[in-house]
Amino acid sequence: MDNLRCVAIDDDPLALALTKSYIEAIENLTLIQAFEDAIAAVEYLSRNTVDLLFLDVDMPEVSGIDLYHSLAVKPMVIFTTAHKGFAFEGFELNAIDYLLKPIDLPRFKKAVQKAIDFQRYKNQKDTDTPNEHLFVYSEYKLIKVEVKEIVYLESMEDYVKIHLNNGKMILTLATLKKVIDKLPADKFRRIHRSYVVAIKEVQSVANRKAQLSNGVLLPISDSYASFVEEWKNT
Template sequence: MVLKCVAIDDEPLALELIKNYVSRFPALQLLQTFEDAVSGAEYLRYNAADLLFVDINMPDITGIDLVRALTSKPMVIFTTAYKNFALEGFELEAIDYLLKPIDLKRFGKAIEKATDYYRYKTATTAEGKDESLYVYSEYRMVKINLKDIEYIESMEDYIKIHLQFDKTILTLMPLKKVLEKLPEDKFQRIHRSYIVPVGKIISIQNRKVKLPAVELPISDSYADFARRWMKLR
């Protein structure tokens, strides 16, 4: 697997650093670099790329506006000299943000995320996608092992994914959308506010699902799931 990359940055030294770093990773192939966003955007209109490195702050157009305008979006790693990332980047679901001057070890972690996510997107079998879930949280793509999920809770426009050892991940996504990303035989909705891993259900009694760490209600709309689960026991 080789990811075809494009880098856009108005700072020549920053581009040279990315060139140097990319050359150290056999999984990356650098197609082109651009010092102005307009030329980079024009290239991406007619040439497919798997991964885009793009500076957020450029004089002619911001990296965020550039990515937003692309019809066919590659995976994106934003680079920036500022610690406070633009909130507008949230909707673009960037793989990662790299703070300048970019450290090689930190660069490597971002590439690992990109390659993992690429494999996830291009998996051809259900088995390949059953192992993990990717969501956008804290301005970057986060990989979640499905076996670590205790339950998923709706919080209006957000969902909170409760993991083992009291860890949680908050992401902007409706419960219906995350359910579509999960294997149907392993996760079921039991309430307008909850999704549970079927394999972790200890018991169902009095319209409540008992899980290792919590007990959750079953609403009338999903009562059929309780009946089906009881028949399988």
């Protein structure tokens, strides 16, 4: 994979200098431009293509949130802020991550790795190689989900709950179909308008219900009754 072309935007010269030094210390990143002036950054981004923004939220001329909303073409973005209690609720932003200042290098590298993984994932979607993970947005940041850890998906109106084999759950704003389309078709089956199961996690089927490895019982609707015979032959 080619290096990610980066732009850093922060009105604080010291914070910007730190971000620049971190970018330059990471092999997979190339710093293209850095701006203290948000307006100049917007003009530059309107004429140039970049892969990743490091964008401060708290700028006087225009907030990082508004700046990002204004972009016609939105690259991946990692937001930074000095305010621990900053409320991202209400902003429908597909951010890779949010970093709280002062940012240390290990935390910075962790956020960058998410961006690298997501870029590889997007590139991989154009090949026939099956994905071992998928990416979803949850709590306004990007989450990497290992496909092998998914037990089942549950539709909750405009959201999908992704239930994992460690007992954890990830809630993402998406349709069930949108999430299914990201998963390997030979490993998952829809058994109900509200449920998709990982075939390997189904332990038994009786009375139109599937019992999963975590003990959960899910209904199998008439529309997906063919799953029972299919499961028997796996």
